[in-house]
Amino acid sequence: MAETKSQTPKLDELEKGRWPSFVKEIKTAAQKSPMAADLLGQLELSYNEKIGHWKHGGIVGVMGYGGGVIGRYSDVPDKFPNVSHFHTIRINQPAGWFYTSDALRKLCDIWERHGSGLTNMHGSTGDIIFLGTSTPHLEPIFSELTQAGFDLGGSGSDVRTPSCCVGPARCEWACYDTLALAYDLTMNYQDELHRPAFPYKFKFKMSGCPNDCVASIARADCSIIGTWRDSIQMDKDAVREYADRGMDIRSEVVDNCPAKCMDWDGKELHIDNSYCRRCMHCINIMPKALRPGKDRGAVVLLGSKAPIIEGALLSSVLMPFIKIEAPYRQIKDVIERIWDLWCEEGKNRERIGEFIQRVGLGNFLEAIDVEPVAEMVAHPRENPYVFYEEYFVEDEEEEKK
Amino acid sequence: MPEAMQERLTDIGPPHYEKFLPPVIKQNYGKWKYHEVLKPGVMVHVSETGAKLFTVRAGSPRLVSTDKIRKYAELADKYCDGFLRFTSRHNVEFLLTKQENIDPLIKDLKALGHPVGGLQNSISSIVHTQGWIHCHSAATDASGIVKAVMDELADYFETMVLPGKLRIALACCLNMCGAVHCSDIAILGIHRRPPKIDHDNLHKTCEIPSVSASCPTAAIRPATVGGKPSVEVIEERCMFCANCYTVCPSMKLNDPLNDGVSIWVGGKVSNARHEPMFSKLAIPFLPNNPPRWPEVTDAVKNLVELWAKNARKYERMGEWIERIGWPRFFKMAGIEFRKEHIDDFKHAGLTFKRSTHLNY
Ligand code: HEM
Ligand code: HEM
Ligand code: SF4
Ligand code: SF4
Ligand code: SF4
Ligand code: SF4
Numbered sequence: 199m200a201e202t203k204s205q206t207p208k209l210d211e212l213e214k215g216r217w218p219s220f221v222k223e224i225k226t227a228a229q230k231s232p233m234a235a236d237l238l239g240q241l242e243l244s245y246n247e248k249i250g251h252w253k254h255g256g257i258v259g260v261m262g263y264g265g266g267v268i269g270r271y272s273d274v275p276d277k278f279p280n281v282s283h284f285h286t287i288r289i290n291q292p293a294g295w296f297y298t299s300d301a302l303r304k305l306c307d308i309w310e311r312h313g314s315g316l317t318n319m320h321g322s323t324g325d326i327i328f329l330g331t332s333t334p335h336l337e338p339i340f341s342e343l344t345q346a347g348f349d350l351g352g353s354g355s356d357v358r359t360p361s362c363c364v365g366p367a368r369c370e371w372a373c374y375d376t377l378a379l380a381y382d383l384t385m386n387y388q389d390e391l392h393r394p395a396f397p398y399k400f401k402f403k404m405s406g407c408p409n410d411c412v413a414s415i416a417r418a419d420c421s422i423i424g425t426w427r428d429s430i431q432m433d434k435d436a437v438r439e440y441a442d443r444g445m446d447i448r449s450e451v452v453d454n455c456p457a458k459c460m461d462w463d464g465k466e467l468h469i470d471n472s473y474c475r476r477c478m479h480c481i482n483i484m485p486k487a488l489r490p491g492k493d494r495g496a497v498v499l500l501g502s503k504a505p506i507i508e509g510a511l512l513s514s515v516l517m518p519f520i521k522i523e524a525p526y527r528q529i530k531d532v533i534e535r536i537w538d539l540w541c542e543e544g545k546n547r548e549r550i551g552e553f554i555q556r557v558g559l560g561n562f563l564e565a566i567d568v569e570p571v572a573e574m575v576a577h578p579r580e581n582p583y584v585f586y587e588e589y590f591v592e593d594e595e596e597e598k599k
Numbered sequence: 600m601p602e603a604m605q606e607r608l609t610d611i612g613p614p615h616y617e618k619f620l621p622p623v624i625k626q627n628y629g630k631w632k633y634h635e636v637l638k639p640g641v642m643v644h645v646s647e648t649g650a651k652l653f654t655v656r657a658g659s660p661r662l663v664s665t666d667k668i669r670k671y672a673e674l675a676d677k678y679c680d681g682f683l684r685f686t687s688r689h690n691v692e693f694l695l696t697k698q699e700n701i702d703p704l705i706k707d708l709k710a711l712g713h714p715v716g717g718l719q720n721s722i723s724s725i726v727h728t729q730g731w732i733h734c735h736s737a738a739t740d741a742s743g744i745v746k747a748v749m750d751e752l753a754d755y756f757e758t759m760v761l762p763g764k765l766r767i768a769l770a771c772c773l774n775m776c777g778a779v780h781c782s783d784i785a786i787l788g789i790h791r792r793p794p795k796i797d798h799d800n801l802h803k804t805c806e807i808p809s810v811s812a813s814c815p816t817a818a819i820r821p822a823t824v825g826g827k828p829s830v831e832v833i834e835e836r837c838m839f840c841a842n843c844y845t846v847c848p849s850m851k852l853n854d855p856l857n858d859g860v861s862i863w864v865g866g867k868v869s870n871a872r873h874e875p876m877f878s879k880l881a882i883p884f885l886p887n888n889p890p891r892w893p894e895v896t897d898a899v900k901n902l903v904e905l906w907a908k909n910a911r912k913y914e915r916m917g918e919w920i921e922r923i924g925w926p927r928f929f930k931m932a933g934i935e936f937r938k939e940h941i942d943d944f945k946h947a948g949l950t951f952k953r954s955t956h957l958n959y
Contacts, residue, residue, distance in 0.1 A: 215747075226666045252731075320661075345608070410868050455872075
C-alpha cells in the first residue's frame with residue numbers, strides 16, 4: 199500500500215547523482231511500509247522548514263532490559279500518523295561485522311514483519327540499527343531476534359556494544375585477536391550491557407594496531423590498541439624491490455619517520471628499533487617488506503569522548519603494554535576496579551575521562567592501585583602547584599600521615 | 600511466523616563471529632603475511648600458506664532498506680559463497696577466493712548504483728549520524744549533506760589520486776554521536792539559539808525539577824512566568840546540548856533561523872607519522888540549504904582540492920596545515936579569520952600562538 203500522501207520534490211533531487219541514494223532506499227521500503235512512506239513525508243517537511251520533527255519520549259524497551267531501544271516520536275503525528283512512534287532498535291553486531299547471506303536474510307525477515315524495513319548498516323556505535331517501529335512490536339522482535347541468535351546492544355548509562363577492527367581475520371598487522379577480545383568482553387559483561395547502572399555510558403573499542411581503524415582513541419572510554427615491543431620484521435630483499443620499482447625510500451619512508459630512527463643508504467634500510475614509536479607509517483607504505491615485530495600485545499588507553507559536557511578528550515595511556523591472552527584477566531581486573539570507583543564517586547552523566555580530569559590522574563591511579571609511569575604523560579607538569587598530602591612536623595619522629 | 604514466545608531467551612549476546620567467517624579466513628586466521636591494493640577498491644591478502652583472499656569494497660549510504668541488504672546477500676551468494684562484511688565506515692566488503700569473480704562483481708555493484716573504492720589514498724565513506732531522519736536534537740540533516748557531498752567527491756572514492764587518506768565525518772549536533780572531532784574534515788551541525796520555552800504548556804508536560812536538573816551547565820532554574828510555574832534559561836550559559844529538550848518537549852532547541860553547519864579540519868585518529876589530533880574550526884557557520892546544501896558542498900570541495908594540490912605525499916590534512924601554519928591555511932582557503940575561531944573554553948591559552956614562529 200504505497201499511499202504516498204506527500205509529494206517530495208526536495209528529496210527527489212537527492213535521488214540523482216553518483217553516490218548511492220538514501221532517498222531511493224526509503225522509497226523502496228515505502229512500497230511495502232506505510233511507516234517508511236510517512237518518514238519520507240516528514241523528512242520532506244523538515245527539508246522545507248529546515249528543522250527536525252522528532253521528540254524524545256517516555257522510556258521504551260523490552261522486559262528485563264534497560265537499554266537497546268531508543269524511543270522516538272513525531273511532533274507532527276496528525277500529518278504523519280504512521281511515524282507517531284518510530285523507535286530504533288540497536289542489535290549487537292557480530293565481531294568484525296562479518297555475516298553470511300543467510301544471517302542477513304533472517305534479520306531482514308524479522309524486520310519486514312515488524313518495522314519500517316529501514317536499517318543502518320551500521321550505527322556509529324557499531325550496532326545493527328533497525329530504524330522505526332512501535333512499542334507493541336518490541337517484544338515480538340526481541341524474541342524472534344534471540345531465536346535467530348541475535349541480542350540487543352547497549353544504550354543509556356551502560357556498557358555500549360564493544361566493537362573491533364577486522365583484526366587477524368584479514369589483516370596482517372593485527373597485534374592481537376581483536377575479534378576474540380571483543381566477543382569475550384561482550385559476553386562477560388552482558389549484565390552491564392543490558393542493565394544500565396553506571397554514571398554514564400562506557401565504550402570499549404579494539405584496534406589491532408596503531409592505525410586504529412575503529413577510531414578507538416577518539417571514541418572509546420577504553421581503547422585497546424595493538425602494538426609490539428621487539429623489532430619491526432624486515433625482508434631486506436623486498437625493501438630493495440620497492441626501491442627498484444621506483445619508490446623513493448628516503449623521501450617517502452625515512453623522512454616521514456616521526457622518530458627519525460631510520461636510515462637508507464641506497465641499498466639497505468636500517469631501523470633503530472629502540473627509538474621506533476610504533477607509528478606504522480613505514481609498515482603501511484611497504485607492507486610486503488616490513489611487519490610489526492613478534493612480541494605483540496596492546497596499549498590500553500582510557501577516557502576519550504565527544505565535547506559534551508567538559509570538552510572533547512582523546513584517550514590517554516593507562517597500561518603502556520600488556521599481553522592480550524584469554525581469559526584477559528589483566529584487563530578485566532583493572533576495568534572492574536575502575537567501574538567500582540566510578541560508580542561510587544562519579545557524578546551523573548560524567549564519563550570516565552571527565553571523572554579522571556576532575557579527580558586528577560594521579561589520585562585516580564592511586565585509587566585503582568596502578569603505579570604511575572612516564573608513558574602516561576606527554577610531559578610532566580609545568581606548574582608548581584603540587585598538593586602534598588604528607589609533610590614533616592617538628593619534634594615528631596615520624597612523618598605525619 | 601515463528602511461535603517464539605515459549606522460551607524467552609535473554610543475555611545471549613551476539614552470534615559468535617566464527618560462524619560467519621569464510622573457510623579461507625578460518626584456515627588463515629592470524630596467518631596473513633601481506634596485502635596489495637590491486638586497483639581502486641580491490642585488495643588481495645596473501646597468507647603464509649600461500650592462500651589468497653580478495654576484497655572488493657563498495658560505498659553505501661549506510662541507511663539501507665532490507666531490499667538492498669537482500670541484494671548484497673544475493674551478490675555474496677553469487678560470488679563469495681555467501682560471505683561478506685561491513686567496515687567501520689559503513690562500507691560493504693565482499694570476500695572472494697576466485698579472482699575471476701572480481702570484475703563481474705564490480706559490474707553488478709555498479710549496476711546496483713554502488714561505487715567501488717575507498718582504499719589507500721582515497722576518500723572513504725562519510726561516517727555520519729541520524730539527523731532529521733531520526734534524532735530530536737539535530738541542527739541539520741545528516742544523510743542529505745552526506746549524499747550531496749559524496750556526489751561531488753565520488754571521483755576521489757573511486758580513484759587513489761589523493762596525497763593521503765581523507766576521512767570526512769558528519770555529526771548533526773555537538774553531541775557528536777559519530778565522534779567526528781578527529782577527522783580530516785568534520786561537518787558539524789550547530790544550534791545558535793538557546794531553547795525557546797513554551798511557558799503555557801511546560802507545567803503540563805514536564806516536571807520542573809527534572810528539567811532544571813537536566814542541564815549540564817546549570818543554566819536552567821525554576822521561575823514563574825505569566826502566573827504559571829515554568830523555568831528560565833540563563834542564556835550565556837547554554838551550550839546547546841539539547842539535554843533539556845530530551846526530557847521536556849516544551850524546551851524546543853531546533854530553530855530554522857539559527858541552526859546550521861560548521862566545518863572543522865585537520866584531525867586524525869591513526870598514529871601513522873603524527874600523533875592523533877582533534878579537528879579545528881575552519882568555518883564557523885554555513886546555512887542549512889536543503890536539499891543540496893551548496894554552501895557546504897562547495898566549502899568541502901574547496902578544502903579537499905586545496906589540500907590535494909598542496910600537500911606532500913602521505914601528508915594528512917592536519918599534517919599539511921601544521922607544516923604551512925594556520926595563517927597561511929586561512930589565506931589559501933579564502934576563509935576569513937574571526938573571533939569565533941579563537942578558543943575561549945578551558946585551557947584556551949594553550950591554543951594561543953606563544954612564539955615568533957611566523958611567516959609572512
Ligand atoms: C547530552 C549528551 C547526549 C545526548 C542527549 C545524546 C543523544 C543521543 C540520541 C538521542 C541518540 C540516538 C539517535 C537516534 O538514533 O535517533 C544518540 C546516538 C548516539 N550517541 Fe549520543 N547523545 C549524547 C552524547 C553523546 C556523546 C558524548 C557521544 C560520543 C562520545 C555519543 C555517541 C552516540 C553514538 C555513537 C550514537 C549512535 C549514533 C548512530 O548510530 O548514528 N552521544 N545520542
Ligand atoms: C595501505 C595500508 C592500509 C591497509 C591495507 C589498511 C587496512 C584496513 C582495513 C582492513 C580496514 C577495515 C577495518 C575494519 O573495518 O575493521 C581499514 C579501515 C580503516 N583504516 Fe586502514 N589500513 C591501511 C592503512 C591505514 C592508515 C595509514 C590509516 C590512517 C592514516 C588507516 C585508517 C583507517 C580508517 C580510518 C579505516 C576505516 C575506513 C573504512 O572502514 O572504510 N588505515 N584499513
Ligand atoms: S587497526 Fe590495524 S590491525 Fe586493525 S584492521 Fe586496521 S590496520 Fe589492521
Ligand atoms: S613505525 Fe614509525 S616510528 Fe617506527 S620506524 Fe617506522 S616510521 Fe619510524
Ligand atoms: S549527533 Fe546529535 S543530532 Fe545527531 S544523532 Fe547524535 S545526538 Fe542526535
Ligand atoms: S540546551 Fe543544554 S545547556 Fe542549553 S539550556 Fe538546555 S540543557 Fe542547558
